[in-house]
Amino acid sequence: MSEVILQASHINKSFHDPVTIPVLNDVSMSVNKGEFVSVVGRSGCGKSTLLYVLSTMDTDYEGQLWIDQQLVTNQKEKQLARIRNEKIGFVFQFHYLLNEFSVLRNVMLPGLKLNRYSEQETEHRAMERLKMLHIDELALKNANQLSGGQKQRVAIARALINDPAIIMGDEPTGNLDKKNGQLVFDIFRELSLQYQQTLLIVTHDPEFAGNTNRIIEMEDGRIIRQ
Amino acid sequence: MNYKLIFSISFSLMKARWRQTLVAAVGVTFSITMFIALLSFMTGLNGLLDGLILNRTPHVRIYNDIKPSKYQPVNLSGEYKQSHNFIKSVKSASGRQEIYNSAAILDMLRKDNRVTGVAPKIIAPVFFNAGTIDITGVINGIDVQSESTLFHFNDYIITGKPIDLKNVPNSIILGKGVAEKLLADPGDVVQVTTSQGDIMPLKVVGYFQSGLQDFDKVQCYTSINTAQKLLGKPNNYLTDIQVKLTDLNMAPAVAKEYGALFQADTEDIQTANSQFETGSFIRTLISYSVGITLLIVAGFGIYNILNMMIYEKMDAIAIMKATGFCGSDVNRIFIVIALSIGLFGGVAGLFLGFGVSVIIDQIPFRTAALPTITTFPVNYNPAYYFIGAIFSLVTTYFAGYFPARKASKVDPVVIIRGK
Numbered sequence A: 001m002s003e004v005i006l007q008a009s010h011i012n013k014s015f016h017d018p019v020t021i022p023v024l025n026d027v028s029m030s031v032n033k034g035e036f037v038s039v040v041g042r043s044g045c046g047k048s049t050l051l052y053v054l055s056t057m058d059t060d061y062e063g064q065l066w067i068d069q070q071l072v073t074n075q076k077e078k079q080l081a082r083i084r085n086e087k088i089g090f091v092f093q094f095h096y097l098l099n100e101f102s103v104l105r106n107v108m109l110p111g112l113k114l115n116r117y118s119e120q121e122t123e124h125r126a127m128e129r130l131k132m133l134h135i136d137e138l139a140l141k142n143a144n145q146l147s148g149g150q151k152q153r154v155a156i157a158r159a160l161i162n163d164p165a166i167i168m169g170d171e172p173t174g175n176l177d178k179k180n181g182q183l184v185f186d187i188f189r190e191l192s193l194q195y196q197q198t199l200l201i202v203t204h205d206p207e208f209a210g211n212t213n214r215i216i217e218m219e220d221g222r223i224i225r226q
Numbered sequence B: 001m002n003y004k005l006i007f008s009i010s011f012s013l014m015k016a017r018w019r020q021t022l023v024a025a026v027g028v029t030f031s032i033t034m035f036i037a038l039l040s041f042m043t044g045l046n047g048l049l050d051g052l053i054l055n056r057t058p059h060v061r062i063y064n065d066i067k068p069s070k071y072q073p074v075n076l077s078g079e080y081k082q083s084h085n086f087i088k089s090v091k092s093a094s095g096r097q098e099i100y101n102s103a104a105i106l107d108m109l110r111k112d113n114r115v116t117g118v119a120p121k122i123i124a125p126v127f128f129n130a131g132t133i134d135i136t137g138v139i140n141g142i143d144v145q146s147e148s149t150l151f152h153f154n155d156y157i158i159t160g161k162p163i164d165l166k167n168v169p170n171s172i173i174l175g176k177g178v179a180e181k182l183l184a185d186p187g188d189v190v191q192v193t194t195s196q197g198d199i200m201p202l203k204v205v206g207y208f209q210s211g212l213q214d215f216d217k218v219q220c221y222t223s224i225n226t227a228q229k230l231l232g233k234p235n236n237y238l239t240d241i242q243v244k245l246t247d248l249n250m251a252p253a254v255a256k257e258y259g260a261l262f263q264a265d266t267e268d269i270q271t272a273n274s275q276f277e278t279g280s281f282i283r284t285l286i287s288y289s290v291g292i293t294l295l296i297v298a299g300f301g302i303y304n305i306l307n308m309m310i311y312e313k314m315d316a317i318a319i320m321k322a323t324g325f326c327g328s329d330v331n332r333i334f335i336v337i338a339l340s341i342g343l344f345g346g347v348a349g350l351f352l353g354f355g356v357s358v359i360i361d362q363i364p365f366r367t368a369a370l371p372t373i374t375t376f377p378v379n380y381n382p383a384y385y386f387i388g389a390i391f392s393l394v395t396t397y398f399a400g401y402f403p404a405r406k407a408s409k410v411d412p413v414v415i416i417r418g419k
């Protein structure tokens, strides 16, 4: 069996607003290195909530979570930030680019925070990733001068800058038209096939899910099939 | 900790909102400018007004007061030691106002290293005879040199040369008010009658103006020798010894010590002028409160811009936290913004404050009371610049503290869900 990148065991989570509603119910799952996994399920079944827990941003849950063999449950905020920085790349439905910065700088920011490479090297690495996604000619533009599809590709480049152990996405194609959605999917596919990048993507699109290695299906806070 | 990154993000955020940032910085600049200008001017004024009194008042004055003897004969008698003695109608003794053994005292004072200077003096009430009327006055026999160095005597001579008191025999410098009453010009001779009835002609060599009207209507100056001659006393006769100390605050203690040592009455400057400190204190207090009020207002400006920035930049904060920036990084980014506004605004304020002080210093200000002053007084004390710099940083830090804390606590999940 290959290396496990992400493992969750018996995750429970409820919202208390104002009555207690259970949202995740004894969720256990794992993702192996190089897998391209999609998470599907009806709206409101808890897909996003699960992804936020798996991404370490939401710490209010019961159960245990390992990322890259490291237990992250009950770690300190600073430590979790470090883990996200180093191990996880994010792509959301919305691009979340910083308008104050150029495209290149946006991609570089998590790399500069990691501080593993010098600024020149980080810049070089950012350029490489932009080239890989065929948007290197946009590097010096401001983030707000880009189209929706271009922005999402920049967000993917940003997610890749620190060679993360896993890329997580919450409906990354949800805001895009058919053509751009296909483009983003193809990028994920290429990352998975060519670079053995591990991916965990929440999606509503059955076609998208159908083309991944494995589908995790959720219903009412439970995993019913994986 | 990667400060270079923090700074670069801070500056990018400021650049994106440079107009508001500038307004916030100008607020700080304005308040620091006012703070510096106000404090420099007010303390300059304080120095001037205090000088009006302090320059002319000895720290310790040694004299013999006219008063009833403490020891009545019956109390000294051994026979009645155990009794209660009732004495009625006690009168002041006609004892001498002269300081005993003045030469030895002067010698001793000059050797005391707490003392910066000693000026002997003779005070004698006199009448000036002008036609049919007699005008009361007081003649101060002084040592011109020590009186000038210790009490700026020569600053207050508006006509004539102070040294003429020494060089011209039987000369007198009249208070401006006295001179006006006597219609005496320099070179004229005035008749002076002592309380003993001796009459002596003295030659007017100048006018004296202190700025205190009542003072100038009475006080006149001669040399010590002339005063001794006028009173018919030997040349060791002195009624007052004025002492200046290295440290003004020692005056009460030193006065007490000298009183016991020389068996004379002493008076310290604090007792003689208990009110002058109150005025200085109030003026300083006003300057500080105005400066600090302005700074607090500027602080609210910074608070506002930061809050607005954070509100606008929620998405940016959320994604930074999602991609690995921790709460303290975000906190530092906004603290750096606040402190930069404080620093640049503050430094500009210090320079402008200095500029305004220089301008105030050029404004002509002439008053009869202060013959040596030609422009508004300004105190360029570096301490105020230091305090201003500290204040600007401290207020901006506190203005930034709460917004920055709010930013550091932003929960990325809440923001990302909200989209």
Ligand SMILES: Nc1ncnc2c1ncn2[C@@H]1O[C@H](COP(=O)(O)OP(=O)(O)OP(=O)(O)O)[C@@H](O)[C@H]1O
Residues within 6 Å of the ligand: A015, A016, A017, A021, A023, A041, A042, A043, A044, A045, A046, A047, A048, A049, A050
């Ligand atoms: N902050 C909250 N307080 C209370 N309930 C919440 C909160 N956030 C989410 N929920 C509830 O939790 C459930 C799961 O929400 P979640 O966003 O995970 O669904 P989802 O599967 O991602 O849906 P979608 O496909 O529409 O994005 C929903 O019923 C939602 O109403």
Ligand SMILES: [Mg+2]
Residues within 6 Å of the ligand: A047, A048, A049, A170
């Ligand atoms: Mg969702």
